[in-house]
Amino acid sequence: MTFLKILLGLAGLGVVVFIHELGHFLAARLTGIDVEAFSIGWGRPVLRKKIGAVEYRIGMFPLGGYCKMRGENEFKEAWENRKDSVEPVKGTFFGATPARRILVSFAGPFFNLIFAVLVLSAIWGAGVDVSTLENRVVLASEMGGQRAPADDGGLKTGDRILEINGKKISYYHDIQEQIAVNPEKKLPVTVERDGKTLSLEVRPALDKSTGAGRIGVYSWTAPVIGETVPGGPAAQAGMEKGDRILRVNGRELLYSAGLLPLLAEKPAVLDVDYERDGAERKAVLAPLYDGGEADLGMGWAMVHYRTPSLSPPAALAKGASESWKTLVVSLKSLSLLFRGIDLTQAVSGPMRITYMAGDIAAEGFGRGFAAGIRSMANFLSLISIALCIMNLLPLPVLDGGMIVLFIVEAIRRRPLHPRAVSVFQTVGVLIISGLMIFAVFGDILFLFRR
Numbered sequence: 001m002t003f004l005k006i007l008l009g010l011a012g013l014g015v016v017v018f019i020h021e022l023g024h025f026l027a028a029r030l031t032g033i034d035v036e037a038f039s040i041g042w043g044r045p046v047l048r049k050k051i052g053a054v055e056y057r058i059g060m061f062p063l064g065g066y067c068k069m070r071g072e073n074e075f076k077e078a079w080e081n082r083k084d085s086v087e088p089v090k091g092t093f094f095g096a097t098p099a100r101r102i103l104v105s106f107a108g109p110f111f112n113l114i115f116a117v118l119v120l121s122a123i124w125g126a127g128v129d130v131s132t133l134e135n136r137v138v139l140a141s142e143m144g145g146q147r148a149p150a151d152d153g154g155l156k157t158g159d160r161i162l163e164i165n166g167k168k169i170s171y172y173h174d175i176q177e178q179i180a181v182n183p184e185k186k187l188p189v190t191v192e193r194d195g196k197t198l199s200l201e202v203r204p205a206l207d208k209s210t211g212a213g214r215i216g217v218y219s220w221t222a223p224v225i226g227e228t229v230p231g232g233p234a235a236q237a238g239m240e241k242g243d244r245i246l247r248v249n250g251r252e253l254l255y256s257a258g259l260l261p262l263l264a265e266k267p268a269v270l271d272v273d274y275e276r277d278g279a280e281r282k283a284v285l286a287p288l289y290d291g292g293e294a295d296l297g298m299g300w301a302m303v304h305y306r307t308p309s310l311s312p313p314a315a316l317a318k319g320a321s322e323s324w325k326t327l328v329v330s331l332k333s334l335s336l337l338f339r340g341i342d343l344t345q346a347v348s349g350p351m352r353i354t355y356m357a358g359d360i361a362a363e364g365f366g367r368g369f370a371a372g373i374r375s376m377a378n379f380l381s382l383i384s385i386a387l388c389i390m391n392l393l394p395l396p397v398l399d400g401g402m403i404v405l406f407i408v409e410a411i412r413r414r415p416l417h418p419r420a421v422s423v424f425q426t427v428g429v430l431i432i433s434g435l436m437i438f439a440v441f442g443d444i445l446f447l448f449r450r
Contacts, residue, residue: 135171
């Protein structure tokens with residue numbers, strides 16, 4: 001299963017990187033810059049065919065691809081040969097005007113953004129199956145956790161959250177969405193308690209392991225089994241989908257989070273009283289402990305609904321708005337990197353992203369082919385937006401850094417000195433290499449924890 005997840009993840013990331021390079025390729029052709037080679041995948045070509053002036057390749061490693069433009073290494077060669085300038089040659093990358101080079105550099109990230117919009121538009125056009133939880137909460141402090149912002153804000157177990165920061169709350173994922181992106185900001189909250197509507201205020205804390213806001217609540221989820229893992233603890237105990245757990249070790253269970261204090265003690269077995277078809281039954285459940293986490297081999301029943309299928313114009317508008325929202329949230333998240341969060345957990349490298357993409361796809365395909373495609377497509381749209389933002393950062397080597405160079409050249413109205421460009425790119429390679437080493441180190445820790 002792990003190997004399958006890796007394959008799915010690699011395939012998905014390959015699509016996102018390919019779209020990025022396709023943007024560079026089409027922009028180069030449009031602006032009159034000669035493309036020497038366009039490859040799907042990296043490494044030695046296993047297939048190649050020249051059509052016109054372009055050699056199209058399929059690389060040995062089918063992950064992403066590249067677009068090789070004529071003369072893109074001229075500055076490096078000029079510096080190595082101790083030249084003071086690069087002689088502009090028609091058809092080469094540096095022979096093009098700064099405006100054209102800016103367009104080509106921008107096209108890769110732009111295509112990633114367009115890809116995300118189109119994918120999300122297709123998903124919303126077809127309709128989305130959503131699995132979520134109720135908007136009723138349980139205080140984590142009552143489940144063995146420490147006092148949290150929810151306690152300070154006056155929230156109580158059983159409250160149904162109706163509105164946060166002026167946004168309507170219908171389900172638990174709406175709560176997560178509003179809280180996660182607003183750490184350390186005071187947020188007005190409207191709740192329903194005992195038939196009355198109350199106005200409160202919470203200030204989410206910054207979770208330094210993720211960079212997201214948190215207030216210390218769980219969803220009030222009915223203790224009804226939604227699924228069991230074949231051969232898992234619940235299935236071996238004879239429990240089935242639809243069973244409602246009434247008591248565990250003699251303690252009444254009103255909501256699923258009530259199990260947390262019991263599982264924190266890591267009991268070898270749990271004596272369970274549950275209800276099926278109106279009759280009470282008993283079972284002995286033996287949890288498995290993987291990395292300290294208890295595995296009961298079951299999942300709780302969730303709220304399922306399907307969004308309506310939208311017309312093409314409405315779907316496109318929805319896809320664009322969702323992409324914009326993701327873009328804004330991603331930019332906000334970047335600012336949190338400098339506020340003392342644990343970068344080894346909050347920053348994902350290629351291995352972790354590959355694993356997550358494959359994991360999400362595998363889980364989706366487990367619910368059916370269409371669900372797998374939707375899950376994978378949704379995640380890839382998020383990765384595509386992240387790749388767009390990352391490549392537009394004004395760092396050397398990245399597209400954003402090259403755009404800065406070309407803007408400076410346009411303002412100066414004369415080419416940059418090869419030495420300046422070479423130093424700029426060398427610094428970029430060192431920065432990116434350092435970030436990659438750090439990200440891979442964090443990925444290794446993540447995979448070991450998994």
